[in-house]
Amino acid sequence: MCTLLGGVATGRRPHFNFxxxxxxxxxxxxxxxxxxxNLWLHIEDEDDARYASVSTAHGLYLGTVRAAPPWHQSPHTxxxxxxxxxxxxxxxxxxxxxxxxxxxxxxxxxxxxxx
Numbered sequence: 582m583c584t585l586l587g588g589v590a591t592g593r594r595p596h597f598n599f600x601x602x603x604x605x606x607x608x609x610x611x612x613x614x615x616x617x618x619n620l621w622l623h624i625e626d627e628d629d630a631r632y633a634s635v636s637t638a639h640g641l642y643l644g645t646v647r648a649a650p651p652w653h654q655s656p657h658t659x660x661x662x663x664x665x666x667x668x669x670x671x672x673x674x675x676x677x678x679x680x681x682x683x684x685x686x687x688x689x690x691x692x693x694x695x696x
Contacts, residue, residue: 582638585609588616597622597635597646600659601666604633604646612643622646629656651676655683 587593595609599622609615620643622633631653635643647653652662665682668674674689676682 582619583622584617584619585615588613596649597633599633600630601662602630602652603649605649606644606646608644609646615643624659628658630659630662631656650678651680651682651685654681657683661686 583597583599585595585597587595594605595612595616596603596605597620598604604622619638621636621638621640623636624630624633626632631648632645633648634645637643661683665674665676665686668686668689669676674685676685
């Protein structure tokens with residue numbers, strides 16, 4: 582269960598914070614009635630955490646949301662995302678909204694392997 586955050590009052594696009602990523606979609610901007618409500622987020626494919634389905638507490642499917650940068654390009658698991666965030670916190674990896682987090686991990690790993 583995740584709370585839909587954002588909206589006109591805060592000046593931020595409606596979004597969910599889930600597993601160290603922000604998830605949003607165009608259709609959420611039209612559903613201001615859902616802001617502040619708890620909704621189910623479900624990762625359909627455990628090998629691709631870029632997409633999650635959203636449903637109400639009663640099980641009514643509402644739509645699909647996508648992870649925001651840097652988690653939006655390459656398929657990855659939640660475990661990989663957690664490992665990348667740990668490296669980022671320890672300043673061993675740099676993440677920005679302009680990069681692909683998975684490519685950054687591969688690049689750092691190749692650098693460490695050549696040493």
